[in-house]
């Protein structure tokens with residue numbers, strides 16, 4: 001038998017080589033985190049500019065501010081602008097409990113520290129009197145708050161109801177600070193002060209008297225808020241002995257509007273250092 005040339009096909013099994021895929025291991029490198037320390041912030045305390053406590057004293061040495069209402073014999077009764085009536089301050093009297101009469105002689109002291117800008121020796125109508133000026137920046141904080149809400153003093157356009165010297169000069173409203181003025185009037189004897197003297201809260205001003213236009217002994221306290229250094233010397237009116245400078249000052253003080261009237265009781269019962 002002839003074998004046909006057929007060859008036996010060797011069944012070759014081809015080996016399939018599956019390539020081994022090398023696994024590349026990803027090594028996660030843990031990043032070392034450096035702990036950050038948050039520093040505790042210590043707040044730096046900037047001290048508030050401490051405002052000095054400024055004392056306010058009762059005008060009557062023997063009676064505390066709380067008792068002033070009982071001492072009041074004539075309340076504040078403000079005039080219409082330009083008018084000189086009816087009562088531009090407040091009166092305090094010491095009454096004898098048995099005789100029911102007002103007494104002279106109780107000691108009067110300064111309500112606030114300031115500078116003496118007027119001294120009147122038996123001049124009408126204030127009699128023996130002292131005017132003390134305290135610049136705004138030297139006032140107690142509580143009183144300042146009270147005053148800044150006041151309208152700035154202005155000059156009334158109305159003609160005053162009393163005879164005033166002609167040729168009014170106007171304050172320099174642009175460049176002028178404001179002050180609180182306190183008048184102590186009808187003192188028993190002329191004041192021992194000279195113009196420019198400094199007084200402290202509680203310094204003796206004089207004694208209750210009935211000098212000037214006073215029917216009975218009392219202390220007349222008048223307060224105004226107005227231009228600094230706007231008034232100096234003496235003032236008088238309604239008397240032939242008043243000279244031009246005194247009349248000018250009186251008109252300025254009472255009716256010009258340079259000095260805005262305040263109710264003293266209102267300030268006495270305002271906490272000076274809240």
Ligand SMILES: [Zn+2]
Nearest residue numbers: 089090091220
């Ligand atoms: Zn009075």
